[in-house]
Amino acid sequence: MFERTVVGNQPKISEVPGRANLRNARNRFDSGKIDAAALEECVQATIRDTVADQIDAGMARVTDGRIRWDDPVSPFASAHDGFAVGGLIRFFDNNVYYRRPSIVGPVRYVRSAVVDDFRLLRAMTDRPILASVCGPFSLAKFCVDDNYRDSNTLYHECARLVRAEIEALAHAGADWVQIDEPWLGFCPGEIGPATEAIATAVRGIRVKTLVFVYFAPIGAIARHLWELPVDMIGADCVTEPGNLKVLLDGPATKARAFGLVDARNTRLEPVGSLAKQLNTIVKRGGERWPECWLTPSAALEFLPHRNAVAKMKLLSQAVAQLADVPVTAM
């Protein structure tokens, strides 16, 4: 119980002496001072560093830190047909920006954007791995649709693309895939077609799947989430504290991922208060659920490296304290 993992981009650079410096490497590559092979060497060293951080902080299931991802959509928009690079726009309510892709033609799977890094990670560690993809609904929402001009068709085509990505990961040996769906909580009016798209992406696939929603409330869409043919529902319980209760109230047959530590503020939560939340989860049936994971509320890349590491360690510290705190009512 309380397997710990991370759920998004990890910091790409660190101020720890001796670490790979991907920022410098990318600058040097852009100015022609190093070649693609040298940049790739630095990317892989950075992935090794982020895996080491996760293991050191007690994460049972590790990720590649999405070191190659600047945002959840660009890796897929650049790997597959039908997308063009667009203007700069803010990533939700963060001081982080990405180039919003336009869909300019039929969305067609070309070659997996993520499976090479899954294989790379598999070669680096024996730990269980959480691979990830952008969910079909969010993939569509992150883009401007200049081609289909019909949202249901767009969602369906994105679902087919994401399904191919998940199949590629399953074929490469992944056992768990996180499906990033931040837009779900912002669009409760579209939850029907959104969940249909996710179902299209995962139904019958032989890999366990986690749909993770962040930055938004899930109360209004909870019933639809629980009915999804996925194995686990996860949510940011910091930006929206009410999401904790929604996760607690779900059916016993579904696994949960609780995003309990704030991935967007350096302030460290008191370990005791986190341990109390864990105790509540235990009391509400956590041991009976198929799985119960603890995660940060979102990607830890919103924090400097040292704070991100501290937040991961905090999850482990809270679990260690779990037995020492009184059970709270919820």
Added chain:
Amino acid sequence: MLETTSVGSFPKPPYLTKARNAFTRGDMTADELGALERRATEEWIRCQEDIGIDILVHGEMERGDMTTYFAEQLTGYGISGLVRSYGNRYYRKPIIEGVLERSKPMAVEAYQFAQSLTRLPVKGMLTGPYTMCDWSFDEHYGSRHDAVMALAEIIRDEARDLERAGARFIQIDEPAISTRPAEIDLAIEAMGVITEGLKAMTISHICYGDFKTIYPHILKLPVDQLDLEFANSHFANLEIFRSPKFTKKVAVGVIDVHSHILETKSQIKEGIRRALTVFEPEQIMIDPDCGLKTRTVEEATDKLKVMVDAVGEIKQEMGWE
């Protein structure tokens, strides 16, 4: 009519970038760095004069990040490690660790120096309280309202000092204002604290957000001019402002500051023509979408030149010269 200006930052020349790194390593004194910052400022003032810009900026040679620069000078702020903002760009995101207080003016000296170099007006440049709060970690206030209003009082004092120093244009940047549309009234309240009683023309720059979510409410922001990016959206954003009628002055961004590609004169002229279908000519200034600091010196200079050329041709065509 169609005066030209810039949003704020210009690229640092390579000698200044090297100097800033040397200063960080302890290999250069603050006085030595300051001398190079003034040299670069003067170069940018001369560059803008040569190109024919009407209202100048000092170029922010002394600033790294628009939030961190002010945070470093305020009591109550700490500075964190690096966080990524876009692509391979990082900044040291400030942390509000205690009660925020200003001990001395922060932007006046740079303004005064730049203004002393030219007879053209130079803008006084500040970062707004909503953006200062939004782009900081808050470990102290716990309430965004309290943090924003504490910052508003600080920026108000800074704006008054700039006006006392002679600034005729004071720009209070609020790029984060569209981040949370539900908080627009907080940003408006905070700006009111700053601009109340100022006689200078007040400007607020806003960029890279969803303008639809804050228009027309943003017209209540108590400034004279909104400075907005349009080139980034290929001017599609203009349609948002067509109705209801835009009631303030507007600076129309016609240069994509995040592209190496130099706009053509005809592209810029087309953008201006489209803007003229939405705004009255008397309302409009022309500038880049945002600060040009992410470009090279050559790219920034070329982009400003083509912008001014395009404006000149439009004015000629319209008979406004």
